Amino acid sequence: MSPLAEDQHQYTNLTHETYFALEEEQGQKFEYIAGEVFAMSGGSVNHSLIGTNTTTTLSLALRNRPCTVLNSDAKLRIDDIDSFFYPDAMVLCEEGEIEENYIRFPQIVVEVLSPSTEDYDHNKKFAYYRQIKTLQTYIMLHQNRVFAEVYQRCSDNSWLLKEYTGLESRITLSDDL
Numbered sequence: 525m526s527p528l529a530e531d532q533h534q535y536t537n538l539t540h541e542t543y544f545a546l547e548e549e550q551g552q553k554f555e556y557i558a559g560e561v562f563a564m565s566g567g568s569v570n571h572s573l574i575g576t577n578t579t580t581t582l583s584l585a586l587r588n589r590p591c592t593v594l595n596s597d598a599k600l601r602i603d604d605i606d607s608f609f610y611p612d613a614m615v616l617c618e619e620g621e622i623e624e625n626y627i628r629f630p631q632i633v634v635e636v637l638s639p640s641t642e643d644y645d646h647n648k649k650f651a652y653y654r655q656i657k658t659l660q661t662y663i664m665l666h667q668n669r670v671f672a673e674v675y676q677r678c679s680d681n682s683w684l685l686k687e688y689t690g691l692e693s694r695i696t697l698s699d700d701l
Contacts, residue, residue, distance in 0.1 A: 534562055534563075535560070535561040536560050536561075537559050537560075538556070538559055538560075538561050539559075540556075543561055543608070544625055546561065552564070553610050555607075555608060555610065556608040557605070557606075557607045558605065559606070567636070567638060568638070568667065571612075571667050574612075574636045574665055575595065575596055575613060575634075575636050578612065578636070578663075579594070579595045582632070585697070586615065589617065590617060590618055591616060592622070593613065593614070593615050594614045594615075594616065594627065595612070595613060596610050596612045596613070598614060598626075598627055599625060599626040599627070600626060600628070600630065600633070601623070601626040601627070601628050602653070602655055602656055605652055605655055607652060611630075611633045611634060611635055612635050612636045612665075613632075614627065614633050615631050615632035616629065616630050617631050619631065620658070629656065629657070629658040630656065630658065631658055631659065631660045631661065632660065632661045632662075632663065632697070633656075633661075633662050634662075634664075634665065635649065635662075635663070635664050636667050637664055637666050638667065639668070646664065650662060654683070659677065660698055661674060661675065661676055661677070661697060661698065662675040662683075663695065670689065670690055670691055670693075671687070671688070671689050672688040672693070672695060673685060673686075673687055673688075674686045674687075674688065676698065
């Protein structure tokens, strides 16, 4: 079953090269999960504003650190599950790698939750992202209310959830970046 809307076209048994060519040919983003490819739908204006504000805020907060902030145009590869995704924002520091078609090993991943993908982002996608050994923080921002869920990886590899509500809330990031 597609992780996205059921009416979106799905391709199966694609190689990485065919997947990259498909995106180039179609001029569209697709998520790739172990050979299956799913078309991504466009986001709302609110989704775009939250994503843009997030990358800007992260860039300013990390400007004196050896980190790179990327927006939803950057493709994330997760080797352990042979998958590619387009998070709404990512932060790469010393451990991160930038390849020709994708990045690997981010420390922070951010998803802006859409009503159609909220369950998927909470469950399956978070399970996929937890496979990234360098990932320290997973942030889910709700687009229809002022609410953020921030998962921080603990030293025992468990995840601690902190919730932030209201415009006055400020998300704090680990000093380990």
